[in-house]
Amino acid sequence: MTISVAIVGGGPVGLTLAAALAQQGRFEIAVYQRAEDHFRAETYNPDRCYTIDITGHGVRAARFIGITDRFDTGLIHFKGLKIAPHPWHRRLEVGFTEEPYQGKGRTGSRGDICRCLQAHPLERHADSVALRFGAEASIVDRGTHAS
Numbered sequence: 001m002t003i004s005v006a007i008v009g010g011g012p013v014g015l016t017l018a019a020a021l022a023q024q025g026r027f028e029i030a031v032y033q034r035a036e037d038h039f040r041a042e043t044y045n046p047d048r049c050y051t052i053d054i055t056g057h058g059v060r061a062a063r064f065i066g067i068t069d070r071f072d073t074g075l076i077h078f079k080g081l082k083i084a085p086h087p088w089h090r091r092l093e094v095g096f097t098e099e100p101y102q103g104k105g106r107t108g109s110r111g112d113i114c115r116c117l118q119a120h121p122l123e124r125h126a127d128s129v130a131l132r133f134g135a136e137a138s139i140v141d142r143g144t145h146a147s
Protein backbone atom coordinates (compact mmCIF):
# COMPACT_ATOMS: atom_id res chain seq x y z
CA MET A 1 0.00 0.00 0.00
CA THR A 2 1.34 3.45 -0.92
CA ILE A 3 1.28 6.01 1.86
CA SER A 4 0.71 9.61 0.90
CA VAL A 5 2.89 12.15 2.74
CA ALA A 6 2.84 15.96 2.71
CA ILE A 7 6.02 17.73 3.82
CA VAL A 8 5.62 21.41 4.65
CA GLY A 9 8.87 23.24 3.92
CA GLY A 10 11.29 22.47 1.11
CA GLY A 11 14.46 23.61 2.87
CA PRO A 12 17.39 21.30 3.62
CA VAL A 13 15.44 19.17 6.07
CA GLY A 14 12.22 18.82 4.05
CA LEU A 15 14.13 17.85 0.91
CA THR A 16 16.30 15.36 2.82
CA LEU A 17 13.23 13.80 4.40
CA ALA A 18 11.56 13.54 0.97
CA ALA A 19 14.56 11.66 -0.42
CA ALA A 20 14.81 9.41 2.65
CA LEU A 21 11.14 8.44 2.41
CA ALA A 22 11.24 8.03 -1.37
CA GLN A 23 14.00 5.45 -1.22
CA GLN A 24 11.78 3.27 0.98
CA GLY A 25 9.63 2.76 -2.11
CA ARG A 26 6.23 2.89 -0.43
CA PHE A 27 5.56 6.60 -0.09
CA GLU A 28 4.09 9.17 -2.42
CA ILE A 29 5.47 12.52 -1.28
CA ALA A 30 4.49 16.12 -1.96
CA VAL A 31 6.79 18.87 -0.67
CA TYR A 32 5.19 22.31 -0.24
CA GLN A 33 7.62 25.20 -0.34
CA ARG A 34 6.31 28.74 -0.17
CA ALA A 35 9.40 30.25 -1.79
CA GLU A 36 10.31 29.82 -5.42
CA ASP A 37 12.21 26.97 -7.01
CA HIS A 38 15.74 26.84 -5.55
CA PHE A 39 17.23 26.86 -9.05
CA ARG A 40 15.57 30.20 -9.74
CA ALA A 41 16.37 31.73 -6.37
CA GLU A 42 19.55 33.69 -5.85
CA THR A 43 22.47 31.87 -4.29
CA TYR A 44 22.56 34.35 -1.47
CA ASN A 45 19.47 35.94 -0.06
CA PRO A 46 20.61 39.31 1.35
CA ASP A 47 17.97 39.05 4.05
CA ARG A 48 18.92 35.52 4.94
CA CYS A 49 22.50 34.95 3.99
CA TYR A 50 24.45 32.22 5.66
CA THR A 51 26.50 29.16 5.04
CA ILE A 52 25.69 25.84 6.61
CA ASP A 53 28.31 23.35 7.71
CA ILE A 54 27.39 19.76 7.08
CA THR A 55 29.27 17.61 9.53
CA GLY A 56 28.46 14.75 11.91
CA HIS A 57 24.79 13.86 11.66
CA GLY A 58 24.47 15.95 8.50
CA VAL A 59 27.10 13.79 6.77
CA ARG A 60 25.32 10.66 8.00
CA ALA A 61 22.01 11.94 6.61
CA ALA A 62 23.72 12.74 3.28
CA ARG A 63 25.16 9.22 3.13
CA PHE A 64 21.79 7.74 3.99
CA ILE A 65 20.10 9.37 1.01
CA GLY A 66 23.12 8.79 -1.26
CA ILE A 67 23.91 12.41 -2.04
CA THR A 68 27.56 12.61 -1.00
CA ASP A 69 28.86 12.62 -4.61
CA ARG A 70 26.63 15.56 -5.46
CA PHE A 71 27.74 17.40 -2.32
CA ASP A 72 31.38 16.69 -3.26
CA THR A 73 30.96 18.54 -6.55
CA GLY A 74 28.43 21.20 -5.49
CA LEU A 75 29.83 22.27 -2.12
CA ILE A 76 33.22 22.98 -0.61
CA HIS A 77 35.19 20.95 1.90
CA PHE A 78 34.50 21.88 5.50
CA LYS A 79 37.45 23.33 7.35
CA GLY A 80 36.80 24.22 10.94
CA LEU A 81 37.88 27.76 11.72
CA LYS A 82 38.85 28.73 15.20
CA ILE A 83 38.74 32.38 16.18
CA ALA A 84 41.64 33.12 18.45
CA PRO A 85 43.54 36.20 19.59
CA HIS A 86 47.07 36.39 18.23
CA PRO A 87 49.31 36.11 21.30
CA TRP A 88 52.13 38.05 19.60
CA HIS A 89 50.01 41.20 19.22
CA ARG A 90 49.90 43.70 22.04
CA ARG A 91 46.43 44.81 21.10
CA LEU A 92 43.78 42.14 21.11
CA GLU A 93 43.54 41.34 17.44
CA VAL A 94 41.52 38.44 16.31
CA GLY A 95 42.86 35.87 13.89
CA PHE A 96 41.54 32.69 12.38
CA THR A 97 43.29 29.40 12.61
CA GLU A 98 42.25 26.13 11.10
CA GLU A 99 40.89 23.71 13.62
CA PRO A 100 41.88 20.09 12.99
CA TYR A 101 38.86 18.19 11.77
CA GLN A 102 39.13 14.53 10.87
CA GLY A 103 35.68 14.10 9.39
CA LYS A 104 34.50 14.63 5.82
CA GLY A 105 32.31 17.66 6.15
CA ARG A 106 31.01 20.08 3.54
CA THR A 107 30.17 23.76 3.64
CA GLY A 108 27.84 25.67 1.36
CA SER A 109 25.31 28.41 1.16
CA ARG A 110 21.82 27.29 2.04
CA GLY A 111 20.89 27.90 -1.61
CA ASP A 112 23.65 25.64 -2.95
CA ILE A 113 22.73 22.92 -0.47
CA CYS A 114 19.05 23.18 -1.41
CA ARG A 115 19.91 23.00 -5.12
CA CYS A 116 21.83 19.75 -4.55
CA LEU A 117 18.97 18.38 -2.49
CA GLN A 118 16.34 19.49 -5.02
CA ALA A 119 18.16 17.91 -7.98
CA HIS A 120 18.50 14.60 -6.16
CA PRO A 121 14.81 13.55 -5.86
CA LEU A 122 14.08 14.98 -9.31
CA GLU A 123 16.65 12.61 -10.81
CA ARG A 124 16.18 9.58 -8.63
CA HIS A 125 12.62 9.73 -7.33
CA ALA A 126 10.63 11.73 -9.88
CA ASP A 127 7.90 9.07 -9.82
CA SER A 128 7.25 9.41 -6.09
CA VAL A 129 8.26 12.98 -5.13
CA ALA A 130 6.41 16.11 -6.26
CA LEU A 131 8.07 19.42 -5.42
CA ARG A 132 5.52 22.25 -5.25
CA PHE A 133 7.17 25.65 -5.12
CA GLY A 134 5.37 28.90 -4.51
CA ALA A 135 2.92 26.88 -2.41
CA GLU A 136 2.37 28.05 1.15
CA ALA A 137 0.62 25.48 3.27
CA SER A 138 -1.83 26.81 5.82
CA ILE A 139 -4.00 23.75 6.39
CA VAL A 140 -2.93 20.15 5.98
CA ASP A 141 -5.86 17.92 5.21
CA ARG A 142 -5.27 14.19 5.55
CA GLY A 143 -7.11 13.53 2.31
CA THR A 144 -6.11 16.32 0.00
CA HIS A 145 -2.77 17.41 1.47
CA ALA A 146 -2.10 21.10 1.86
CA SER A 147 -4.10 24.10 0.77
Ligand SMILES: Cc1cc2nc3c(=O)[nH]c(=O)nc-3n(C[C@H](O)[C@H](O)[C@H](O)COP(=O)(O)OP(=O)(O)OC[C@H]3O[C@@H](n4cnc5c(N)ncnc54)[C@H](O)[C@@H]3O)c2cc1C
Nearest residue numbers: 009010011012013014032033034050051052053135136137
Ligand atom coordinates in the same frame (compact mmCIF):
# COMPACT_ATOMS: atom_id res chain seq x y z
C1 LIG B 1 23.29 32.36 10.53
C2 LIG B 1 22.89 30.90 10.55
C3 LIG B 1 23.88 29.92 10.42
C4 LIG B 1 23.53 28.57 10.45
N1 LIG B 1 24.52 27.62 10.33
C5 LIG B 1 24.21 26.32 10.38
C6 LIG B 1 25.21 25.30 10.25
O1 LIG B 1 26.38 25.60 10.05
N2 LIG B 1 24.83 23.98 10.30
C7 LIG B 1 23.52 23.63 10.47
O2 LIG B 1 23.21 22.43 10.49
N3 LIG B 1 22.56 24.56 10.61
C8 LIG B 1 22.87 25.88 10.57
N4 LIG B 1 21.90 26.83 10.71
C9 LIG B 1 20.55 26.39 10.90
C10 LIG B 1 19.96 26.25 9.54
O3 LIG B 1 19.05 27.29 9.36
C11 LIG B 1 19.32 24.91 9.46
O4 LIG B 1 20.24 23.85 9.67
C12 LIG B 1 18.66 24.63 8.14
O5 LIG B 1 18.31 25.76 7.38
C13 LIG B 1 17.42 23.90 8.57
O6 LIG B 1 16.75 23.51 7.46
P1 LIG B 1 15.19 23.39 7.53
O7 LIG B 1 14.79 22.79 6.21
O8 LIG B 1 14.74 22.70 8.77
O9 LIG B 1 14.64 24.88 7.74
P2 LIG B 1 14.71 26.11 6.75
O10 LIG B 1 16.02 26.22 6.08
O11 LIG B 1 14.22 27.28 7.54
O12 LIG B 1 13.63 25.76 5.64
C14 LIG B 1 12.26 25.69 5.96
C15 LIG B 1 11.50 26.05 4.71
O13 LIG B 1 10.12 25.87 4.96
C16 LIG B 1 9.41 26.88 4.29
N5 LIG B 1 8.13 27.02 4.94
C17 LIG B 1 7.90 27.35 6.24
N6 LIG B 1 6.57 27.36 6.50
C18 LIG B 1 5.96 27.03 5.34
C19 LIG B 1 4.60 26.85 4.97
N7 LIG B 1 3.59 27.03 5.83
N8 LIG B 1 4.31 26.47 3.70
C20 LIG B 1 5.31 26.29 2.79
N9 LIG B 1 6.62 26.44 3.09
C21 LIG B 1 6.94 26.79 4.35
C22 LIG B 1 10.30 28.11 4.40
O14 LIG B 1 10.04 29.00 3.35
C23 LIG B 1 11.69 27.50 4.29
O15 LIG B 1 12.20 27.53 2.97
C24 LIG B 1 22.19 28.19 10.63
C25 LIG B 1 21.19 29.18 10.74
C26 LIG B 1 21.53 30.53 10.70
C27 LIG B 1 20.44 31.56 10.82
